[in-house]
Amino acid sequence: MARPARTAPLVAALLLALLGSVLCGTGLGAAGVGWAEVVHHLTAGLTGGTITSDEVSAYTIVWELRFPRALLAAVVGAGLSAVGVAVQALVRNALADPFVLGISSGAAVGANAVLLFGALGGLGVWALSVSAFGSALLAMTLVYAAARTAQGLTPLRLVLTGTAMYYGFSAISTLMVFTADRGEAARSAMMWLLGSLSGAGWGSLPIAVVAVAAALVHLRLSAGRLNALAMGDETAATLGVDAGRLRRELFVVAAAVTGAVVAVSGAIGFVGLMVPHVTRMLTGADHRRVLAVAPLVGAVLLVWVDLVSRVLLAPVELPVGVVTAVIGVPCFVLLMRRRGYTFGGGA
Amino acid sequence: MRLDITGLSVEVAGTRLVHDITLRAASGRVVGLVGPNGSGKSTLLRCVYRALPPAAGAVRLDGADLHAMDARAGARLLAALPQESGTEFDFTVAEVVAMGRLPHQRGTGRPSAADTAVCARALARVGAAHLAGRGFPGLSGGEKQRVLIARALAQEPRVLVLDEPTNHLDIAQQLAVLALVRDGDAAGARPTVLTALHDLNLAARYCDELHVLSRGRIAAAGPPYDVLTPELLAEVFGVRAHRVRHPESGAVQLLFDRLPPASS
DSSP states (O other), X not given: OOOOSXXXXXXXXXXXXXXXXXXXXXXXXXXXXXXXXXXXXXXXXXXXXXXXXXXXXXXXXXXXXXXXXXXXXXXXXXXXXXXXXXXXXXXXXXXXXXXXXXXXXXXXXHHHHHHHHXXXXXXXXXXXXXXXXXXXXXXXXXXXXXXXXXXXXXXXXHHHHHHHHHHHHHHHHHHHHHHOOOHHHHHHHHHHHHOXXXXXXXXXXXHHHHHHHHHHHHHHHTXXXXXXXXXXXXXXXXXXXXXXXXXXXXXHHHHHHHHHHHHHHOOOOSHHHHHHHHHHHHHOSOHHHHHHHHHHHHHHHXXXXXXXHHHTTTTSOOOHHHHHHHHHHHHHHHHHHHHTOSSSSOO | OOEEEEEEEEEETTEEEEEEEEEEEOTTOEEEEEOSTTSSHHHHHHHHTTSSOOXXXXXXXXXXXXXXXXXXXXXXXXXXXXXXXXXXXXXXXXXXXXXXXXXXXXXXXXXXXXXXXXXXXXXHHTTOGGGTTSBGGGSOHHHHHHHHHHHHHHTOOSEEEEESTTTTOOHHHHHHHHHHXXXXXXXXXXXXXXXXXXXXXXXXXHOSEEEEEETTEEEEEESHHHHOOHHHIIIIIOEEEEEEEOTTTOOEEEEEEEXXXXXX
């Protein structure tokens, strides 16, 4: 099948699209703020300019709420997509996504403890992120310990263990929701489980940015090794790639990014499953190209999905996971049926 | 480059499948490994190309312990055609062959012009240049096999390990692949080859030396004519064999019959 010979133009186009998307994400919303005002406040925020006192509410909406939220959506989308690529290579399975390792449902237990029972109250606004991230790491350790054998981490055991843990953690979460007799808190917990960027602010950016950026660099540098791993463990060995060590690296990267992202955005499903496949349809299976393109596709997608989730039924916000599923499922099924798709578009 | 296997034992999931193998392949020689199914050929080779660790003994390249070597450095010296050939990932043929350059690359691994040229030559040598743009998973078994051999050649190895390289190939392709392994590149340079082969006639024709494996041990070793005796073939393979000389090349060829039940 025909494939673009060069990735650079695609990457450039996606970068432009991302810039435009973040602008739209900042400019559009339930409260009408004119474009001139949006640009004015963005400039003020970026350059440290001054604003008058009657502009404060618009400035707050643009600079304190929408802009960091659009940025966070981009970072979360990029992180989930890159991790989706990594996990699919890690378990050599097209159906894998960042959540198949059981880490997000582990994070949900930590989040619920805060949302429903006020755990870690001393940490204030940080309680939710810290608790979610901490329990994600705990879940990762459990999955790793349970899946590990003398032969190392084998794909099938990892998927089975992760899936089993997923159900276990989900059961704990459900139990927590049932036993907490606070209706509004249960709603927050549900919202978090389906993913939401409504808590985004400048404070939620640093950890997510650092985790996602570090993962992107590491994965991009490992692209050649990921190709070898995708061909099979024995092939990897003949090419000088230690499949066991690479799997451990990928597992830790995937778990850390999933934990960091889920801690600030909840469990946004489907992005990590869908974006890697959509990307492979554009670029083919070579991880050098997939890892350059997939994070940008994911970033653009999530900025728009978040925008839709907050304007569609404004002032009510929809969970992001609901919107990704509503948009994603039919698109994905159609694409798959049309291409006879396996793992990259041809075959 | 000389390949020395000394006292090598290999275990899979706690069971010792290969016992105390000692085998030498002198530089540039083609050494064949034959034996019935389950005799340990693939297990031995998997250890030689480092998919399995040795339980005892060592594999040495010009005296240097392969399993103690840095993995990438080892992969620049020794390439292999493993038996696994399936992947769900839709790599193109060119991408699969390009993976052979991985041990030679640094950083993000952007292929250099030299890398691309090496890959193109490797594909041409296996007669698969026309497949470069095709998706690998959609190829026939024989096409896949040739592409995977091209990937091993693209590694520019000094030692080449092949596990049943003629699997899935028709007879003309079998002869072509073994001839290309024997004859080396355009300059006549060829790596030392250790290959498992099912077909004893092909093994006799293309190998300088044969090692017969039976139940994880070497039952016989030497030049094909000395090794493939009717007695050994009856004992190890359970067949009755006639030895004849090829009318043109003089290579030993075998004609097989079932052993009569009474004699076993």
